[in-house]
Amino acid sequence: MNGISSLPNYINGQWLTSNATEYLDVINPTTAAILARVPLSPASEVHQAAEAAAVAFESWRRTPATERVQYLFKLKNLLEENFADLARTITQECGKTLAESQGEMRRAIENVEIACGIPMMMQGTNLEDIARGIDEIMIRQPLGVVAVICPFNFPGMIPFWFLPYAIATGNTYIVKPSEKVPLTMQKIFKLIEKTGLPKGVINLVNGAKAAVDAILDHPQIKAISFVGSTPVAKYIYSRGAANGKRMQCQGGAKNPIIVLPDADMEMTTKIAADSAFGCAGQRCLAAAIAVTVGEARARFTEAIAEIAKKRVVGNGLEQGVEMGPVITSQSKTRIEQLIQQGVAAGAELLVDGRNPQITGYEQGNFIRPTILQNVSPTGEIARTEIFGPVLSLIHLDSIDEAIALVNSGQYGNMACLFTSSGAAARKFRYEAEAGNIGINIGVAAPMAFFPFSGWKDSFFGDLHGQGNHAVEFFTQTKVVVERWPNNWSRQF
Ligand code: NAD
Numbered sequence: 255m256n257g258i259s260s261l262p263n264y265i266n267g268q269w270l271t272s273n274a275t276e277y278l279d280v281i282n283p284t285t286a287a288i289l290a291r292v293p294l295s296p297a298s299e300v301h302q303a304a305e306a307a308a309v310a311f312e313s314w315r316r317t318p319a320t321e322r323v324q325y326l327f328k329l330k331n332l333l334e335e336n337f338a339d340l341a342r343t344i345t346q347e348c349g350k351t352l353a354e355s356q357g358e359m360r361r362a363i364e365n366v367e368i369a370c371g372i373p374m375m376m377q378g379t380n381l382e383d384i385a386r387g388i389d390e391i392m393i394r395q396p397l398g399v400v401a402v403i404c405p406f407n408f409p410g411m412i413p414f415w416f417l418p419y420a421i422a423t424g425n426t427y428i429v430k431p432s433e434k435v436p437l438t439m440q441k442i443f444k445l446i447e448k449t450g451l452p453k454g455v456i457n458l459v460n461g462a463k464a465a466v467d468a469i470l471d472h473p474q475i476k477a478i479s480f481v482g483s484t485p486v487a488k489y490i491y492s493r494g495a496a497n498g499k500r501m502q503c504q505g506g507a508k509n510p511i512i513v514l515p516d517a518d519m520e521m522t523t524k525i526a527a528d529s530a531f532g533c534a535g536q537r538c539l540a541a542a543i544a545v546t547v548g549e550a551r552a553r554f555t556e557a558i559a560e561i562a563k564k565r566v567v568g569n570g571l572e573q574g575v576e577m578g579p580v581i582t583s584q585s586k587t588r589i590e591q592l593i594q595q596g597v598a599a600g601a602e603l604l605v606d607g608r609n610p611q612i613t614g615y616e617q618g619n620f621i622r623p624t625i626l627q628n629v630s631p632t633g634e635i636a637r638t639e640i641f642g643p644v645l646s647l648i649h650l651d652s653i654d655e656a657i658a659l660v661n662s663g664q665y666g667n668m669a670c671l672f673t674s675s676g677a678a679a680r681k682f683r684y685e686a687e688a689g690n691i692g693i694n695i696g697v698a699a700p701m702a703f704f705p706f707s708g709w710k711d712s713f714f715g716d717l718h719g720q721g722n723h724a725v726e727f728f729t730q731t732k733v734v735v736e737r738w739p740n741n742w743s744r745q746f
Contacts, residue, residue: 257287257289258279258288258289258291258419259290259291260272260277260290260291260292260293260508261280261291261293261436261437261440261460262445263293263295263299263303263457263458263459263460264457264458264590265299265302265303265454265457265458265459266302266303266306266307266310266453266454267447267452267453268296268453270299272293272295272296272299272460273295273298273299274293274294274295274296274299274461275296275297276293276294277291277292277293277294277560278291278292278294278433278437278462278642279291280292280347280434280436280437280490280597281293282346282349282581282647283347283348283349283580283582283619284349284568284569284570284576284578284579284615284618284620285344285615285618286583286617286618287326287672288463289347289437290303290436290437292433292436292460292461292463292605293460293461293680294460294461294464294465295419295459295460295461295464295465296461296464296465296468297464297465297467297468298474299319299459299461299465299728300428300459300461300465300468300469301468301472302401303428303458303459303476304472304474305377305474306370306453306454306457307399307426307428307454307455307457307474307587308312308398308399308426308474309426310426310452310453310454310455310668310692310737311399311424311426311511312399313427314421314424314425314426314452314455315395315396315424316654317452319372319373319376319422319424320373321607322372322421322422322424323369323370323372323373323422324370325421325449325450325451325582326370326421326422326449328364328448328449329345329366329418329445329446330363330367330370331443332445332448332449333359333362333363333442334363336441336445337356337363338439339441340410340442340636341355341356341358341359341365341410341437342355342571342576343437343438343441344358344359344409344410344435345570345571345578345613346437346571347409347434347435347436347437347697348407348435348545348580348581349436349529349570349576349578349579349580349581349618349619350358350364350407350487350533350536350570350697351570351575351576351577352571353435354532354533354578355410355570357698358408358411358674359410359411360412360546361411361425361699361702362410362413362414364466364701365411365414365415365417365418365419365702365720366418366703367702368418368703368721368737369418369419369422369697369724370418370422370522371649372419372422372423372515372725375722375725376394376422376423376725376729377394378391378394378707378731379390379391379392379567380392382495382634384735385738386734387639387738387740388737389733389735389736389737390718390733390734390735390736391456391716391733391734391736392731392732392733392734393731393732393734394423394729394730394731395424395476395729395730395731395732395734396423396424396425396475396729396730397425397476397500397728397729397730398425398426398474398475398476398686398729399425399426399427399428399474399475400416400420400425400426400427400428400475400476400477400478400479400728401427401430401469401475401477401478401479402416402417402420402427402430402462402478402481403430403466403469403478403479403480403481403490404428404429404431404432404434404481404482405481405482405483406429406432406435406581407533407536407537407538407581408581408717409432409435409436409437409438409439409589410432410438410442411699412481412738413429413431413439413442414471414656414707414726414727415479415481415719415720416719416724417429417456417608419539419724419725419727419728420721420724420728421455421456422542422730422735424677424729424730425476425728426455426456427446427455427456427457427539428456428457428458428459428469428475428476429443429456429457429458429459430439430444430459430460430461430469431458431460433460433461433462433694434521434581434582435581436460439458440483443456443458444587453518462484463729466490467493468727470490470493470494470499471493471497472499472633472639473497473554475499476498476499476619477499477500477501477502477728477746478490478494478499478502478503478708478721479502479503479539479583479707479727479728480501480502480503480504481503481504481719482504482505482673483505483506483639484505484506484507484639484664484665484711484712485517486505486699487503487505487713488503488505488711488712488735489504490715491505491714500727501714501715501718502707502713502714502715502717502718502727503713503714504669504707504708504712504713504719505540505665505708505711505712505713505714506538506639506641506665506711506712507540507541507542507609507639507665507667507668507693507708507712508542508543508569508636508637508663508664508665508666509528509529509539509541509542509543509640509665509667509669509670509688509697510542510543510544510638510656510660510663510669510670511526511543511544511545511658511669511671511696512544512545512547512653512656512660512668512669512670512671512672512690513526513544513545513546513547513550513554513672513684514548514550514653514671514672514673514675514679515547515548515549515550515561516673516674516675517550517673517674517694518672518674518694519550519553519554519557519673520557521672521694522554522672522694523557523561524561525644525672525695525696526544526554526656526672526696527558527561527562527565528543529541529696529697530542530544530623530643530644530645530655531562531565531576531577531643531645532576532577532696533578534578534579534580534608534621534642534643535580535641535643535644536580536581536594536641536642537538538667538668538712539667539668539690539696539697539698539699540641540707541645541646541670541696542644542645542646543629543636543645543646543647544558544645544646544647544648545648545649545650545656545659545660546647546648546649546650546655547649547650547651547653548651548652551695552648554647555627555647557605557610558579558625558647559605559625562607562623562624562645563605563623565622565623567610567612567620567622567623568615568620569614569615571619571678577622577623577643578618578622579615579618579620579621579708579718580619580620580641580642580643581619582619583619584640585619585641585642586619586621586642588610588641588740589607589621589642589644590621590624591633592638592642592644593606593608593624593626593644595634595635595679596629596634596646597637599630599633599746600628600630600633601626601628601629601630601633602626602627603624603625603626604625604626604627604645604647605622605623605624605625605716606623606624606642607621607622607624607644608621608624610622611713621642621643621644622635622643623643623644623645624642624643624644624645625644625646625647626643626644626645626646627646628648628649629647629648631648631650631659631662632713636648637663637664639665644647644680647716651672653681653682655680656684657681657682657686660686660687661686661687662686663710664710664711664712665708665711665712666687666688666708666710666711666713667688667689667690667708667709667711667712667713668688668689668690668691668692668697668708668714669682669686669687669688669690669691669695669697670691670692670696670697671683671691671692671693671694671723672684672694673693679693679694686710687709687710688708689707689708689709689712689713690706690708700720702720702721703720703721703722705718705719705722705724706718706719707719707722707723
């Protein structure tokens, strides 16, 4: 239709046109250009992928781990060779700057590299002679068919928190990308195809609710990783778990940073601005609230306002641009409404980034960095995940009050402290209720060899993505106890 291509699914080693009756436009958030049409695949196409993956599993699980990771080595090289193109695609469909997209792809590749160590990481344990002549061993085996359901904000990286570990441990796989940003995975699957991976080992099904529900209900799918908003994470966790599946569901966030008066204020404000406005605030680890303690208030407020006003906003593909648009026009409207709601509730607009004029990109979903001050710690604006370039300032008198505020939140994804006091840093690290802590640094997604996830309503499940947790999540242990009679040779 009008030269706009409809995206295929990749099932059982073949690119297949979906039988979907509904399609969504994939829209460049910078220019509003329609990039492609994505099918809302019906349940039958998830079933087809699950059946193909189940057949492939029988042979894939028997493929030695050392052989399985050879495909990952090939994939790593292909991702490196296509690095620039993949980063560009992320910027086109997601809006972030090219530097941010490159950072995202670097982290994706790092997960492939780490998963190449699976032959060592999935080793079991054993103890000989638990009783005389009897040995007990624990082995790890793959689960079967597993799947990931992805959000829009990291189309290249997030599937890789799970996928390389899942297949290296011997599982077969289904990826359901966000319907808002399906193009990066289309390109990555072209590379997966080039690795020569046996058909059915990794499958791609585009879609939204119908495809997700089919994944949640399919009896062949044994485990599901989800990353997205908290209400959807709760729904997916409960429905998948009720169907007996192993689940790990990462949800939303509302991340606070605390600034003490003894912090290096120049460094702190720069880091706080990067954390709040990087990826236009659409990161689950973005700073959303800055709590200044005591005399930190005046210096921090003045400096962060200056940085926010100077931020270069525009097309992420252009050099010098520091921040792109938010993902959709609906998202822009929602964020602007939340800002207005905060003002109506008594907050002051220190920097108002609404309705900017970005020459040449009048149709883009732009909001400039926005700062609200005197935000009520208990008000809606301090509690709701905005997921845009909006920082709320709250002032308190002591670190104890600040930590109490951090711990009173619904979410627990990330919390940061800026200080030059080791004692304050230790107290914060010890007491703050969050899965990721930053001390004088904004938290980026942890390196691939650390597990990544939040606490409280930022995570539902037990084992997290990446590193050893991924190996645990994608394998089940089997304990074998053995006795071999000494007279075995006489049997033949
Ligand atoms: P989302 O919850 O709207 O969508 C995520 C996925 O769920 C998509 O694939 C979508 O198709 C599917 N989905 C949406 N509604 C559904 C429904 N009713 N039933 C079944 N499936 C449904 O999230 P999003 O807007 O794409 O991503 C942003 C959210 O993700 C933010 O809340 C952000 O904090 C969170 N996030 C969290 C992490 C983390 O590590 N904790 C990382 C990235 C993003």
